[in-house]
Amino acid sequence: MSSTTEPKIGNLADLLAVAWQIEADAAERYDMLAGQMEQHNNPELVAAFRDLSRAEGIHRDEIKRLAGDIDVVAHAREVATWTKGESPEAVDLAGAHYMMTPWHALRLALAGEQRALAYFKAVVESTRDPAIKKMAEEFVEEEAEHVNLVHRLLRKHKAPPDSWSDDLDPPVSLE
């Protein structure tokens, strides 16, 4: 996953483009997970991932609106690249399982929100540009809210028992 020091931010347009890409990647990834759960008949998780995707999509569109005349979509192709790892909020698809529960989904989401928070904090700490700092601080505040929200949701969902992945009709017989 993402290193907190990249991509480097040179100006406000870079920051907006990177923030847009982070939300776009998160939305796309949750949508992929929802599709996977649809194929594997896990409707509770379909709803959970669709909700998460919708929320990230709203954030993505808000950033585009905030950017005004800056074409963040095109600019993101030039600056929002990660040489090591990935866009911080993109959840790890390898963490998916066909019998996963909402608790697992929220744990994946929490990890993504925490990585995004760490990234924007690193931008705040590393920049000398007051405009970048101000905007990055707003993103930090938003991501911190998201982290708190996921924590609150996690308190509503108990961690599943160790046997959560036991399948009475497994894909391969172990007999």
Place this chain on the structure above:
Amino acid sequence: MATLDNRLACKPADFKSDVNPIWCPGCGDYHVLLSFTRAFAQLGLPPERIAVISGIGCSSRIPAYTNCYGFHGVHGRSLALAAGLKVTRPDLTVVVASGDGDGYSIGGNHFLHACRRNIDMTYVVMDNRIYGMTKGQPSPTTEPEFDTALSPGGTGVSPFHPLVIALASGANFVARCFSGEINETTTTLVEAIRHPGFSFVEILSPCVTFRPDEREWKSLVHPAPVAATSDPAKAARRIMTDDGFNIGILYRGNRKPYQPPVGPASVDICDLEKDFEL
């Protein structure tokens, strides 16, 4: 600021089809699909200039999930199909997708001769060391001691060494990737496609259903400690003595690709059809 070309260029999402993949959640092939679409976008090619050809198996479903030309072919015959396509349509970028069963067992012979012919195309094998689609039989790359209900006590048979075989057979570019490293895999695919001749990219892609132990690959893979060589013997020695988890471009050759002169078709397709009439 963004250039006009950049605004008009295809995005990775443009290379994704509307078909929802049916792979198991957690499967490495989802990552490979992301790497494919990102690589195509980075190459700046329009979808109609790319063809993804496959055989049979979980990995071979990928043409359905990409938005470009595709052909989901016969088991083990993806390379034969792709070779025919590339020699008649050299203007297309041809990418062939396969798995360790389709590519190394059923299609093993085609693999050798595709390397030897060195036609300008890229062969991507998603290796999970098992036949996933048919419920977990050992494949040519399964470890000899891998014990399952379908191979009690393991097969006891040494696994196939695809990268070394590719080098010995004449492949012009050889790399190993891990599906979970999406950016690195994307970069390698871009380089493989750009490299003239037959490029072979093996992607370690975990099968989380029949090989849950492969979830550990994430912590086992590591970058290759030395840069790619253009000496196939040196590359083969390195690969034979590594731990199987070295990731990166391992060999870049400079053989001239095979491309027969192809002129305009001299026979009308309707006349050809007549020859097959019963």
